[in-house]
Amino acid sequence: MASNGAVDSKTHKFNPHFTQAVINATGPKASPRVRQLTTSLIRHLHDFARENELTVDEWMAGVELMNEAGRMSDDRRNEGQLVCDIFGLESLVDEITYKLASDAADEPTATAILGPFWRKEAPLKSMGDTIVSGFDDKGDRTWMHGTVTDFLTGKPIEGAVLDVWHTAPNGLYEQQDPDQPDMNLRGRFTTGKDGKYNFYCLRPVPYPIPYDGPAGKILQALDRHPYRPAHIHFILTAPGYKPIITQIFDRNSKYIEDDAVFAVKDSLIVDFKPFQGDPKADFELPYDFKLATFEDAKKHSVAGTTEESAA
Amino acid sequence: MASNGAVDSKTHKFNPHFTQAVINATGPKASPRVRQLTTSLIRHLHDFARENELTVDEWMAGVELMNEAGRMSDDRRNEGQLVCDIFGLESLVDEITYKLASDAADEPTATAILGPFWRKEAPLKSMGDTIVSGFDDKGDRTWMHGTVTDFLTGKPIEGAVLDVWHTAPNGLYEQQDPDQPDMNLRGRFTTGKDGKYNFYCLRPVPYPIPYDGPAGKILQALDRHPYRPAHIHFILTAPGYKPIITQIFDRNSKYIEDDAVFAVKDSLIVDFKPFQGDPKADFELPYDFKLATFEDAKKHSVAGTTEESAA
Known part of the structure; x- marks a missing residue:
């Protein structure tokens, strides 16, 4: 545990190979910029989840907020x-x-x-x-x-x-x-x-x-x-x-x-x-x-x- | 620049006070868990943007994907x-x-x-x-x-x-x-x-x-x-x-x-x-x-x- 109560991503107790497995799924034809952005995004998302021991319910609440935001968005509102x-x-x-x-x-x-x-x-x-x-x-x-x-x-x-x-x-x-x-x-x-x-x-x-x-x-x-x-x-x-x-x-x-x-x-x-x-x-x-x-x-x-x- | 071509967040050239200013906007009545999760989310989001020198167009493409995902979501699809x-x-x-x-x-x-x-x-x-x-x-x-x-x-x-x-x-x-x-x-x-x-x-x-x-x-x-x-x-x-x-x-x-x-x-x-x-x-x-x-x-x-x- 880091001093702020969050889990240190480097010493966490979860599967240490998972994030790299997800990154490795990217195929050879992905553009270098897409590969860079998604690799970084996956690392940050996973670190965020592990550091905070994000629960399924918390994650799902986030998904619902995202979906609701999309449903409210049109050419007059974003x-x-x-x-x-x-x-x-x-x-x-x-x-x-x-x-x-x-x-x-x-x-x-x-x-x-x-x-x-x-x-x-x-x-x-x-x-x-x-x-x-x-x-x-x-x-x-x-x-x-x-x-x-x-x-x-x-x-x-x-x-x-x-x-x-x-x-x-x-x-x-x-x-x-x-x-x-x-x-x-x-x-x-x-x-x-x-x-x-x-x-x-x-x-x-x-x-x-x-x-x-x-x-x-x-x-x-x-x-x-x-x-x-x-x-x-x-x-x-x-x-x-x-x-x-x-x-x-x-x-x-x-x-x-x-x-x-x-x-x-x-x-x-x-x-x-x-x-x-x-x-x-x-x-x-x-x-x-x-x-x-x-x-x-x-x-x-x-x-x-x-x-x-x-x- | 880090060896992978991404910008190291610790030595970046952007306003070094910005992320903390956003975190500090959180009020005293936020619950400890909400404060923890959003503080971490803001840090990761900002680090992601800086490390990759995310452009407005790339960010907006992400927003559009998120909004489109929300619009497609209902009780039959998420x-x-x-x-x-x-x-x-x-x-x-x-x-x-x-x-x-x-x-x-x-x-x-x-x-x-x-x-x-x-x-x-x-x-x-x-x-x-x-x-x-x-x-x-x-x-x-x-x-x-x-x-x-x-x-x-x-x-x-x-x-x-x-x-x-x-x-x-x-x-x-x-x-x-x-x-x-x-x-x-x-x-x-x-x-x-x-x-x-x-x-x-x-x-x-x-x-x-x-x-x-x-x-x-x-x-x-x-x-x-x-x-x-x-x-x-x-x-x-x-x-x-x-x-x-x-x-x-x-x-x-x-x-x-x-x-x-x-x-x-x-x-x-x-x-x-x-x-x-x-x-x-x-x-x-x-x-x-x-x-x-x-x-x-x-x-x-x-x-x-x-x-x-x-x-």
Whole structure:
């Protein structure tokens, strides 16, 4: 027994040949990457089971949670993803995949998780349009604007597509809420030669992630709250540039230190500024996005960085 | 980098505080066991992701497989369980939970995985009945018989319920097959004072586990076959005795050394003997089951056994 009460996998009392037998079943035609991932997955799964002397009932409860998550998932909801999110897995994989992004000033915009609420084919909008088509009288109206630039040259990027989505003031995304118009608070904007963008949205609010499924059950068992700090989601794409999936977070939002899905990074925290002189907006939100070309992204891939802010 | 090309989790280049931050989110009211299991799960999941530099796309492919497994699962099918099975997880958890069972002669009957095809409320039958209600002209008709005894005293156990199920000659369980009568090849038998049981069934055949879902996709990616050796499933219960979930395997079956779900144990391999003189059976299958009382099961719990046969 290890000091924490768990069984040490190296000295356990179970069949010592079993895990290797399962790994050895993999055939010669499996791709090297599939072989690597599944070998590692089998080792970790088996070590997890042995170290904790996992019982059949506990394992089956896990299977039932997984199956329930799958049954709840469709094109409007991804509960399997949400379960990963509350264990920090999406944020970690985001860090691993986009390790180029860091908090340094001369780096491209940091990334953050996609989350389960993005939808394909958000409405194409013109600069200066609003993405609000419902609840427009209930939220803090916000004018967001900025420039999309190349992080190295500082030059504006033409043809960058900014895909934006956020929750309504009731804390729900439109696909969760029958009272909102389809595609409310979503839109795609394409930059011109100046790389600039601007649009109207609402100031988002903190909201609980869906609590009626396996993720909610797990949070409850863990004595954890389900809230995310107020944030706006983006996907930035541009010809020749590495796409960025990210979120920006309202500095004054509750849960900014305590995101249920561990996505907050310092460089993504922004300030909503009271705004006067525009009858369509109560707040102004200036924010610039910096992209890296595929080539630069490869060249500048950070190695050895261990100083990023903890989630 | 470790020698196998994977990243060593101890010297990785990612945020070194992230995993602990996720673990620390667990609240004070979480039960000790939930805290232990989720802490370990988070560590293994994160180590798995870092060691393999898991990408967002790879992770998302895993989420989609999980969700698809859940969507395919209902009261007739458990694809989430099947995915675990092909990674050996159910067999391992079975070993962990029922470590009392071993291959020694004076031990209770060894256990094996439940598998995804058991159904509640199989028909109650009388001794000597058949469980065959379809395909009776196609399979090798078998008379199975034996005694259920206490593994320590050797005394017959009265009131033991033997719940049995197996595939049809076409390799399908009845719930997978619209051409079979409901509850075909399933039955429950209750022993009298002599502890004896006997019934007619068919000699089972090897069959592929369902190959049309995530488990099939994974097997294909791993260049593995989906077959299980021929076997019959049992659950044995008796008042005062620890229930046993098990399977017996036909020694002459293909795949006996190569079960897709790693469930075969030496002590569970049996011989179907050609049988003459009974117009209702082509084969005879004698098999005795040995149960342990809850008390004995606790007392004799094996510690230090590492000699069980590899799957």
